[in-house]
Amino acid sequence: MTAAETKAETKAESKAEAAEVLISVRGVVKTYERGGETLRVLDGLDLDVKKGAFEALMGPSGSGKSTLLNLIAGLDRPTAGTITVGGKRIDELGESALAKWRGDTIGFVFQSFNLLPVLTALENVTLPLLLTRVAAKEREARATTALRIVGLEDRLHHYPRQLSGGQEQRVAIARAIVNDPALIVADEPTGDLDRKSAEDVLSLLERLNKQLGKTIVMVTHDPAAAERASIVRRLDKGQLQ
Amino acid sequence: MMIPLRYNLRSLAVRKTTTFATAFGIALVVFVLASALMLSAGVRKTMRTSGHPDVAIVMRKGSDNELSSTVESASINVIAAAPGAKASTPDLPSSSPELVIVAAIEKLGASGVTNVQLRGVPEHGMRFRPEMRIIAGRAPAPGQDEVMIGARLRGRFRGLDLGQSFEIRKNRQARVVGVFEAGGTSHDSEVWMDLDLLRTSFSRQGYVSSVRVRLSSPAAFDAFRAAIEGEKRFGFMALREAEFYEKQSEGTSIFISAIGSIVSVFFAIGAMIGAMITMYGAVANRQREIGTLRAIGFSRRAILLSFLLESTSLALIGGAVGVAGAMAMGFVKISMMNFQSWSEMVFTFDPTPQVILTAFTFAASMGLLGGFLPAIRAARTSPVEAMRGG
Numbered sequence: 001m002t003a004a005e006t007k008a009e010t011k012a013e014s015k016a017e018a019a020e021v022l023i024s025v026r027g028v029v030k031t032y033e034r035g036g037e038t039l040r041v042l043d044g045l046d047l048d049v050k051k052g053a054f055e056a057l058m059g060p061s062g063s064g065k066s067t068l069l070n071l072i073a074g075l076d077r078p079t080a081g082t083i084t085v086g087g088k089r090i091d092e093l094g095e096s097a098l099a100k101w102r103g104d105t106i107g108f109v110f111q112s113f114n115l116l117p118v119l120t121a122l123e124n125v126t127l128p129l130l131l132t133r134v135a136a137k138e139r140e141a142r143a144t145t146a147l148r149i150v151g152l153e154d155r156l157h158h159y160p161r162q163l164s165g166g167q168e169q170r171v172a173i174a175r176a177i178v179n180d181p182a183l184i185v186a187d188e189p190t191g192d193l194d195r196k197s198a199e200d201v202l203s204l205l206e207r208l209n210k211q212l213g214k215t216i217v218m219v220t221h222d223p224a225a226a227e228r229a230s231i232v233r234r235l236d237k238g239q240l241q
Numbered sequence: 242m243m244i245p246l247r248y249n250l251r252s253l254a255v256r257k258t259t260t261f262a263t264a265f266g267i268a269l270v271v272f273v274l275a276s277a278l279m280l281s282a283g284v285r286k287t288m289r290t291s292g293h294p295d296v297a298i299v300m301r302k303g304s305d306n307e308l309s310s311t312v313e314s315a316s317i318n319v320i321a322a323a324p325g326a327k328a329s330t331p332d333l334p335s336s337s338p339e340l341v342i343v344a345a346i347e348k349l350g351a352s353g354v355t356n357v358q359l360r361g362v363p364e365h366g367m368r369f370r371p372e373m374r375i376i377a378g379r380a381p382a383p384g385q386d387e388v389m390i391g392a393r394l395r396g397r398f399r400g401l402d403l404g405q406s407f408e409i410r411k412n413r414q415a416r417v418v419g420v421f422e423a424g425g426t427s428h429d430s431e432v433w434m435d436l437d438l439l440r441t442s443f444s445r446q447g448y449v450s451s452v453r454v455r456l457s458s459p460a461a462f463d464a465f466r467a468a469i470e471g472e473k474r475f476g477f478m479a480l481r482e483a484e485f486y487e488k489q490s491e492g493t494s495i496f497i498s499a500i501g502s503i504v505s506v507f508f509a510i511g512a513m514i515g516a517m518i519t520m521y522g523a524v525a526n527r528q529r530e531i532g533t534l535r536a537i538g539f540s541r542r543a544i545l546l547s548f549l550l551e552s553t554s555l556a557l558i559g560g561a562v563g564v565a566g567a568m569a570m571g572f573v574k575i576s577m578m579n580f581q582s583w584s585e586m587v588f589t590f591d592p593t594p595q596v597i598l599t600a601f602t603f604a605a606s607m608g609l610l611g612g613f614l615p616a617i618r619a620a621r622t623s624p625v626e627a628m629r630g631g
Contacts, residue, residue: 103538
């Protein structure tokens with residue numbers, strides 16, 4: 001193999017590697033003004049998340065892990081630095097373009113489930129599809145499939161108050177995957193659940209990652225939850241350790 | 242794409258107490274406005290239906306009602322024979338000279354007296370108006386101190402009921418021998434008697450207030466009017482009867498609409514503040530839900546529209562209750578002064594489609610205005626802050 005061939009192969013390899021990166025965070029700074037003081041929550045942070053990864057972000061309270069998750073999910077904007085997800089610079093997007101991007105790209109799983117209490121499980125799961133051009137019948141079919149994936153096909157018409165915490169979180173996961181998003185972000189998904197329900201939810205996330213190839217970034221305090229992830233990253237004082 | 246309306250409607254159903262209180266406040270405002278507009282429409286309808294398109298009314302030039310008009314008896318035949326007038330037949334007389342006077346009569350169930358319109362008509366006065374019919378008793382006999390009363394007066398004034406007597410003027414008693422119906426027109430609020438009885442009672446011999454003339458067709462009015470008003474020695478004017486009654490209703494109708502609208506606008510300010518407080522409460526209580534919707538991808542505009550729809554729905558629920566209440570007023574007859582004739586008339590509430598549309602539009606406007614600022618607050622909610630605080 002000549003030197004030129006070796007160089008070309010290395011270039012091709014690094015290109016392929018680069019193509020696998022779904023999330024690229026470069027020099028991200030995030031500051032907040034609190035009581036006249038400037039808090040630097042993230043301090044020039046760099047991060048790459050590969051497509052199909054299941055990553056856990058851990059760290060003490062105030063370390064900036066939820067802030068980082070919100071930035072990756074396009075819920076918040078960095079004070080400085082760039083965030084690219086799926087090849088798109090989301091820190092440059094306007095308000096409505098960012099909302100549309102979130103609808104197309106991100107599936108959210110929250111600690112407190114955040115289901116709309118006046119809508120049934122099926123209606124909650126259908127919500128993200130209202131932002132697409134999918135016809136009503138097809139929306140219902142897809143939402144039903146998502147609920148079947150999370151094992152709740154017999155709870156379609158139940159309201160959140162009629163479900164257990166674990167079931168609520170599974171509905172939330174169904175809502176997160178119904179749009180077939182490129183990325184699922186989960187903020188303390190097991191924080192409000194008992195051990196058994198937490199295990200079920202983590203197994204579900206694991207299955208979504210392994211069987212459906214979903215990229216998952218999860219913030220957690222729970223080491224048992226972090227163990228399920230393929231990569232665990234630790235944040236402290238706004239920096240990855 | 243919009244947030245489904247059922248989300249808003251079910252959210253309203255969840256907050257039963259505040260929803261009920263706000264809707265009730267709006268219902269009251271809409272009830273007041275719709276009632277006033279329905280009454281105003283009732284006044285216009287009563288007066289409008291009193292006129293026939295093929296009948297002209299001749300009065301003294303410059304008079305704005307029959308009370309202030311005088312037409313000499315000597316002119317009656319000339320007026321009745323003017324070009325455009327229809328020839329008389331025994332069944333359908335072509336003219337009706339009439340005298341109109343008001344009498345102060347004690348009102349039942351209230352203190353004091355009020356004016357009631359007395360109409361003296363010739364013997365064929367009822368035949369001139371074929372829609373009139375006697376529903377109790379009989380027609381007054383000429384030369385007798387007898388009267389008949391419109392159905393809407395019955396039992397509302399002392400002495401104005403079948404078989405009872407009242408004073409036409411001091412020391413001149415007349416007995417009620419009949420009750421008539423005139424198809425909901427203003428005549429239903431009048432006392433009718435022989436023309437000569439009224440003339441002699443008030444010393445008006447030689448005069449009438451007006452002469453009604455049946456035209457050969459509605460199109461003949463212009464020729465008739467030209468003939469009447471062209472004769473300068475008379476000093477008369479001719480109006481279409483329908484136009485005359487339309488003008489008679491104008492003052493009262495505008496007065497009711499204006500009072501109703503002014504009161505409603507003041508009430509509406511209170512109701513809008515109520516709706517605003519309710520919607521601010523809704524936005525504050527549903528921060529997490531708003532944050533979630535924003536996170537999922539719903540735009541600020543979708544959130545704004547959703548909360549505006551919610552406040553408008555709330556107002557329309559109140560509006561529907563208010564309109565229903567006002568429509569129930571359709572069973573009520575209201576006795577009030579007609580400012581043109583200065584006499585008491587009985588009107589009903591007329592729920593026209595236009596009134597109902599106006600009432601609902603007013604309700605929706607209260608919802609939109611009351612919900613606007615809270616909806617802006619909801620739309621500006623940051624998803625991160627909402628979920629942190631919610």
